[in-house]
Amino acid sequence: MNPKIGVIMGSTSDWDTMKAACDVLDELEIAYEKKVVSAHRTPDLMFQYAEGARDLGLKVIIAGAGGAAHLPGMVAAKTTLPVIGVPVQSKALQGLDSLLSIVQMPGGVPVATVAIGKAGATNAGLLAAQMLGAYEPDVAERLEARREKTKQAVLESSDQL
Numbered sequence: 001m002n003p004k005i006g007v008i009m010g011s012t013s014d015w016d017t018m019k020a021a022c023d024v025l026d027e028l029e030i031a032y033e034k035k036v037v038s039a040h041r042t043p044d045l046m047f048q049y050a051e052g053a054r055d056l057g058l059k060v061i062i063a064g065a066g067g068a069a070h071l072p073g074m075v076a077a078k079t080t081l082p083v084i085g086v087p088v089q090s091k092a093l094q095g096l097d098s099l100l101s102i103v104q105m106p107g108g109v110p111v112a113t114v115a116i117g118k119a120g121a122t123n124a125g126l127l128a129a130q131m132l133g134a135y136e137p138d139v140a141e142r143l144e145a146r147r148e149k150t151k152q153a154v155l156e157s158s159d160q161l
């Protein structure tokens with residue numbers, strides 16, 4: 001199956017976080033590809049990736065980075081595909097640096113920014129799936145089923161309180 005979602009990250013050290021996005025895509029049976037691409041360390045590859053993403057058949061890009069997290073914004077600058085930014089928790093500033101670097105985009109070049117860390121990465125996977133689900137009914141159905149499971153788990157936990 002051709003990948004529909006591109007999951008990219010600035011370093012392999014981001015994988016522990018970004019795996020949460022991939023886990024959701026696996027669960028929802030959505031084809032994706034994952035790669036390390038860095039605006040700072042591999043700028044030419046980053047341009048090439050962003051410019052070629054649509055022709056590859058990708059519909060959404062999830063980009064995670066930590067610290068001076070320029071990757072999501074720079075990718076968004078080079079494609080009109082939706083880009084979801086995941087702020088990876090940094091050691092020095094606990095991810096506040098990553099969050100602000102990703103969320104404070106100038107007008108005209110949006111990045112849909114999720115929360116810091118693994119919970120944010122999980123939501124990034126879900127948001128990407130919901131974007132696909134807007135026009136792919138089978139994906140929408142799997143998302144509905146997941147929501148139902150979450151609801152049941154909350155109701156059960158309440159009963160056990």
Ligand SMILES: Nc1c(C(=O)O)ncn1[C@@H]1O[C@H](COP(=O)(O)O)[C@@H](O)[C@H]1O
Pocket residue numbers: 009010011012013014037038039040041064065066067068069070071072088
């Ligand atoms: N923020 C960026 C970018 C980028 O934005 O292009 N490239 C790498 N990095 C980040 O540097 C951190 C430390 O990376 P290393 O662990 O490889 O030193 C990672 O969180 C990565 O996302």
